[in-house]
Amino acid sequence: MHRIVVLALPRFVLFDLAIPGQIFDGGLRDHAGGPRYDVSLCGLEPGLVESSAGVPIGVAHGIRALRAADTVIVPGKALPEEPVAPEILAELHAAHARGARIAAICTGAFVLAQAGLLDGRRATTHWANAARLAASYPEVRVDPEVLYVDDGEILTSAGVAAGIDLCLHMVRADHGVEVANHSARYTIVPPHRSGGQAQYIERPVPENVGGSLEVTRVWLTEQLHRPVSLADMAAHAHLAERTFTRRFRAETGISPLQWLQQRRLDHARRLLETTDATVDVVAARSGFPSTLALREHFRRVTGTTPGQYRSAFLTLSPPSS
Structure with missing residues (x-):
């Protein structure tokens, strides 16, 4: 222990x-x-x-x-x-x-x-x-x-x-x-905030419910399997790109594309831990443009390769509670 x-x-x-x-x-x-x-x-x-x-x-x-x-x-x-x-x-x-x-x-x-x-x-x-x-x-x-x-x-x-x-x-x-x-x-806390996220967020609590971009963030987590552009995100939120980016950063402390990349990597890690899908399949399901892109981003953030990560953490069953 x-x-x-x-x-x-x-x-x-x-x-x-x-x-x-x-x-x-x-x-x-x-x-x-x-x-x-x-x-x-x-x-x-x-x-x-x-x-x-x-x-x-x-x-x-x-x-x-x-x-x-x-x-x-x-x-x-x-x-x-x-x-x-x-x-x-x-x-x-x-x-x-x-x-x-x-x-x-x-x-x-x-x-x-x-x-x-x-x-x-x-x-x-x-x-x-x-x-x-x-x-x-x-x-x-x-x-x-x-x-x-x-x-x-x-x-x-x-x-x-x-x-x-x-x-x-x-x-x-x-x-x-x-x-x-x-x-x-x-x-009962958010599962992951990147260390690189800003300490001071300009508006941690939206002024009103309708002003929050949480709906768009939830939508983005459902789109991890496919490419999503900044224009797609802004369109979903019914905002101009510059306005969307400014408000997204104010609510989260990071840019929309940085936030999405973090969610993609988290999804890839979860697939490596809990499935036997190949690295090629993991890359595709996580929205990375290629297996090479996943490998490079994975190594830059975690300091290891997808294969080495899987060897350390693969469970093929949910953690005991």
């Missing part, structure tokens, strides 16, 4: 701390009915740790629990630039050195930066704190625009709900799209 240890530091953000327990538990069970993850909390020492909301949380483990972790998650802190105990920084370094995956939610990135784990790396944090992170740690390549950054063994996310996206992304990396979607359905 994959062991996840969430590090509770003084004045941690309560919401951030709750995310990993919800997502990585999230009703996820393997085919034998057992949990896929073991999630535990640790602090510098066992005992009560005060949250930023003033609610104390009891942690059963001290900092040495990080030594057994496959993944370490650092939630955000109310005072991100407050110095962290040297023992904690040393344990984070040691966990990274032995190959543990290290992730930070929101201002937890400041803790990883203090530990020197973000030097020379691209990272993100809540947009309101990005400038402070960049000024305090000039060796870190801070990207204030994105929801999360996966830099291999080190991952960081923007604030609040972006922590959900980050944790779902890790489930996807560990167990594939179907299992991650199961966790998302159980938690």
Whole structure:
């Protein structure tokens, strides 16, 4: 079982701390009915740790629990630039050195930066704190625009709900799209938002129901098997192309074609995980113009080939609940 240890530091953000327990538990069970993850909390020492909301949380483990972790998650802190105990920084370094995956939610990135784990790396944090992170740690390549950054063994996310996206992304990396979607359905959140999606969306809630392009987005998910142009999308929404593009980006943070390409790749991944269709068939059913186009896009986004992905994630049956 994959062991996840969430590090509770003084004045941690309560919401951030709750995310990993919800997502990585999230009703996820393997085919034998057992949990896929073991999630535990640790602090510098066992005992009560005060949250930023003033609610104390009891942690059963001290900092040495990080030594057994496959993944370490650092939630955000109310005072991100407050110095962290040297023992904690040393344990984070040691966990990274032995190959543990290290992730930070929101201002937890400041803790990883203090530990020197973000030097020379691209990272993100809540947009309101990005400038402070960049000024305090000039060796870190801070990207204030994105929801999360996966830099291999080190991952960081923007604030609040972006922590959900980050944790779902890790489930996807560990167990594939179907299992991650199961966790998302159980938690009643959208199954996937790309890390490259913008943190700040101009109009996250439409001014009125009739103003939303959700109907067109649903329609697009039903057209993944065929080519769809920007003109087709705009026509479905009964809008001029420029107006449609502007409103689509305002609602989602990315362009219509980027959004559609993400849905095509998700569909291809799901087919690779759950069917024995050839890669040629997967490409056609997902709307890619050719098998080569699927392979190139797949490798660019996932770092692997469709065949290697299938070998890792093919189940041919839905995940156990």
